[in-house]
Amino acid sequence: MELLNSLFRPGVGPQAFTPEATIQALLDVEAALARAEADVGVILPATAEAIAAHCRVERIDLPRLAADAAQAGNLAIPLVRQLTALVAADDAVAAGFVHWGATSQDILDTALVLQLRRALAGIAADLDSLIELCAERCAQHRGEIMAGRTWLQQAPPITLGLKLASLLDALLRQRERLRQLRPRLLTLQLGGAVGTLAALAPHGLAVMEQMARRLDLAAPDLPWHSQRDRLAELACWSALLCGTLGKLGRDVSLSAQTEIAELREPEQPGRGGSSSMPHKRNPVACAVMLAAAARAPGLAATLLTALVQEQERGLGGWQAEWETLPDLLCLSAGALRQAEELLRGLVVDSDAMRRNLEASRGLIMAEAVTMALGQRLGHARAHLLVAECCEQVRRQGSRLADALLGHPELISLLNEDALHTLLDPDKNLGAADALIERVLRHYREQTDG
Known part of the structure; x- marks a missing residue:
């Protein structure tokens, strides 16, 4: 519409x-x-x-x-x-x-390629802008610590910079794919x-x-009248891009939930309001990116299905491309614009991130303790004993440090100062910063190259 x-x-x-x-x-x-x-x-x-x-x-x-x-x-x-x-x-x-x-298909196919070139010029420029912005935000929040999450549950700590570096890494691959497919796509049809x-x-x-x-x-x-791989390749690229942006939309919207409140979309008058609830600020950009990610696979599947064309001129498959591919490109372009607006104005609540790190009363650092104890007990035994302490924390509402220090088998193995270090999220980020630097270096190389 x-x-x-x-x-x-x-x-x-x-x-x-x-x-x-x-x-x-x-x-x-x-x-x-x-x-x-x-x-x-x-x-x-x-x-x-x-x-x-x-x-x-x-x-x-x-x-x-x-x-x-x-x-x-x-x-x-x-x-x-x-x-x-x-x-x-x-x-x-x-x-x-x-x-x-x-023949008619010569004119229609070549005209479509001209339109795709025009659309892709804008999409490529917007992708470049999003990549640049993502790199800036990644560097800005490089050391901003937050809870990692797996299966929607808290896991060991990460940084917001690492989360953004993951997005940047995927976007860089998308840009490289686009550069590779453009010469194949931008091809005349005349036969x-x-x-x-x-x-x-x-x-x-x-x-x-x-x-x-x-x-x-x-x-x-x-001539490529009935060999439609060029268009199908673009459709798959567009679906991949929408999926990548949908991942961003999913993560930000989850982090914007009232009970988490770590990230929020930009604050603008009238944005994300509700017709019935005056307090609401709904994540509009996230919704658009998620909608594009939901629609894109089906649209791309239409182009893949259309690859099977009859003999020297397709019947139905060719016609199925006419509206589908433009719609897919338009959705991709729209999701890109929303992603850029989101990242540019992304509201980061560092206090909420720190508060959520403390919400598990130390359980978030159970892996670090297990790995340290595993050097003396073996991983399986250490995992079992730490799991017992974690269950005590959940059952009694205590803290992991107290449960570990009160465990009869572990008390002799734990130095209180060493345990304090193991339970400190800031000191257990592994190679996060080095990984961020690897992606930023790749960004600089690809951008300068």
């Missing part, structure tokens, strides 16, 4: 796929086809320019085009009909060379009826090369 574009699809995505942008992309391909044919002598340069002069979306009757597409089965057929009529009004001879030697370029013989390959040059696209080794 267009009414929800500002929520789910902010950014460049919808702009690349408006009706006007779609038709202009189709016309750009038709103009490039005519000019490429003139480049190699298939038609006269004056004929090509007569065609190109009318390849402007404002000259097309869009409502009539949409109605005619319902009968024709695609947009290209009625568009070529309108374009031919426009050219014929000025040059009847040139009108006979509109769409010369091409004629069955991919042999027979209608343009003996100039077919030359026209293809010139057309690719004019559109600044790669010329394929051969």
Whole structure:
């Protein structure tokens, strides 16, 4: 629904796929086809320019085009009909060379690639911004200690910097994947009826090369009418990105729960309100990222299913791509914008993090104690005895230090000062800082490179 574009699809995505942008992309391909044919002598340069002069979306009757597409089965057929009529009004001879030697899928596929290039330029820029911001916040909160959590339960301590470094690491992989797939994706489609370029013989390959040059696209080794892996690869990348951002949304929303209150979305007037509960501040950005992550796998699956196309031209599978891939790209772009807004204004409550570290009365450090005792008792025995002490803490509401020091088998093995160090979260962060530095170094190398 267009009414929800500002929520789910902010950014460049919808702009690349408006009706006007779609038709202009189709016309750009038709103009490039005519000019490429003139480049190699298939038609006269004056004929090509007569065609190109009318390849402007404002000259097309869009409502009539949409109605005619319902009968024709695609947009290209009625568009070529309108374009031919426009050219014929000025040059009847040139009108006979509109769409010369091409098939509808050539025009539709290449136009889609042009739109994807436009959308990906914006998405790549937003991804770069998010990565830069994530690196800044990672460095800013590098030593900010908090409880790690596994299966939604407290586990040994980590730092907020490490949590953000994990996100940064995933985003860096996403950027690298995008850089790798772009050259494969941004490829011309031109093959004629069955991919042999027979209608343009003996100039077919030359026209293809010139057309690719004019559109600044790669010329394929051969047409890809029924080999759709390029588009499916982009769909999978988009789903991976949405999943990565959904993970961010999930973690922040869990940390924003009233009982935890460690992280919150940016505070803005009217943001996250409730129609019935005046006190509410709902995590809007998290909701959008999670919604995109929920929808993206199904949309990507449609593109994967569409890979199985019939012979030299798909029936149904090709058509299934038309709305699905743009929608997926728009959702990805929207989730990126929301993620950037979230990270830029993320509210971090250090006091709540420290308070939650103390909530387990020392149980959060049970692993550190077990590993220290395991050097003298063996891991299995140490694990059993520390587990007994943990159960006592849960049952009696005492502290782990008291339970350990009161255990008849452990009291002789525990030095009170050493135990204090083992139970200090700040002194049991392992290689967290070194791991953060590894990711930040990778960020600097990838960004500078």
